[in-house]
Amino acid sequence: MLDVHVKPRPADLLLPLVAGFFQVVGTLAAQRWQIHAPDLLRTPLDPLGWALLLTGPLALVVRRHPVFGMLVAVDSTALFMALGYSYGPVFLSPVIAFHHAVAAGHRRVAWPVWAAAYGFVVVYTVWFAPVPTRDWFHLLTVAALMGLVLVVAEFSRTRRERRAERARTEEEESRRQASEERLTMAQELHDVLAHNISLIHVQASTALHLIDEHPEQARTALTTIKQASKDVLTEMRSVLSVLRDDAPRSPTAGLGLLDDLVGRTGLPVEREVTGEVRPLPAEVDRAGYRIAQEALTNVTRHAPGASVRLVLDYGPRTLTVRVTDSGGEGGEVHTEGLGGGNGLPGMRERASALGGTLTATRHGRGFRVEARLPIPETPE
Structure with missing residues (x-):
């Protein structure tokens, strides 16, 4: 009613x-x-x-x-x-x-x-x-007129209910979109902070470990910390700027920034790109970057000193992102205390949101993360 x-x-x-x-x-x-x-x-x-x-x-x-x-x-x-x-x-x-x-x-x-x-x-x-x-004709005429009034009233009621239902649907859709945007923002902030703070933590641990015996190497670690702290501030501003009315509606991270990402980690990363490299839809491009970022972050957390192989395969209908590490070396600095976090569940959510899949399994002494993200067909 x-x-x-x-x-x-x-x-x-x-x-x-x-x-x-x-x-x-x-x-x-x-x-x-x-x-x-x-x-x-x-x-x-x-x-x-x-x-x-x-x-x-x-x-x-x-x-x-x-x-x-x-x-x-x-x-x-x-x-x-x-x-x-x-x-x-x-x-x-x-x-x-x-x-x-x-x-x-x-x-x-x-x-x-x-x-x-x-x-x-x-x-x-x-x-x-x-x-x-x-005069039954007169009574039937009155019945017809009163029936016509009833039909018009019911038609008006139906229109009114449809308008109310449409308004409710639009309001619910607006709330759903706002909720999805907030979740996307939260996920973006998690990925940005988790990667850069993990990197800062690892480099600070390295600097403390080397500062007495190898001060020059400690200086390199401190330089990395300085750059990482600057990068996290820049990325946070970029992510938060989408809250402004006149700002872009989506964060700007993408696979085009992968070289900078690899350079900041300080890990020995071997990159391989296969398939036809081409511009991707924004959501696929961003998800691929964030998954690679989170996978590299996990390497810096749990396998410092490991070598990494990063593969991007641009298939006809699927983008595959594969990050494989060799496992941490015994003599490297360990990074206890960072905890499991929301890394793997977050990566799975990103892949699932696009209709893709993500697997994370042991690979020899190391670990492999592989995401398969469908690429929507571009209209002719």
Whole structure:
């Protein structure tokens, strides 16, 4: 059911005035001949008749309570008829009130009231009118008109519900997109911070290990730390800038930055690129870069000093990113305390979000991470 509380609009406040005007003018015009017509013999308006004539339009003011307004309009009109006042557009108010009630979703009440109103018309016309009649064509015409009112009201209700449902769907879609953007931002920040802070941690450990006996090598490690801290600030600004209204809607990391990434790790990395190298969709390009970044980060965490083989295979429909390390050397500095983190689950989520797969398994003394990311077909 739709919300019964309908916020009034200026046009809604004018409607009772317009309905009241037409009912008064129309009834006065009809009264001129109906009170003298031998087949009608209606009663002229008196104070009670005027009150009943205006009650229906006044009931239209209570848009916040459409059922109450409909009951008042229908009952006042029925009493107006039962007291023998002239026929005219007095039926306008109950028609409008019934439409409002159905459009607001109160069908279970409105339909029986409308059926009862038609039953009253039949009983009154056949047995209690000043000049009773059994003109069934007239009764069928009234039934058809009241049915038409019902159909129009139901059509209006259906349109209103569809608009409300469309608005709800659009709002939910907007919230879903905003949530996905926040998750993407969180994942981007995790990858940026995890990689660079892990690199800083490893290089700081190396510098502390070498500073007494090999100060020149320690200097190199400290230089790497300086560059990594600068890079993490730059990447964080890039990722966070997407929150601005005038900024790009997606982070700028991609496979084109892979050389810089490899250079920052300080690991001996052998690169191999196969297939037709070409521009990739932004989401595939970014996911490939972040997966390679996270895999290299894991090497610096858990296998310092290992050699790495990084393979990019540009297939016709799939980009394959494969990172294989040889395992840490016994004499290298270990990096306890970094924990497992969210690296592998995060990589799997990135691959899965694109419809791809990611495997992470032991490979000899080392470890291998392999992601297969589908490349969407580009329209001709």
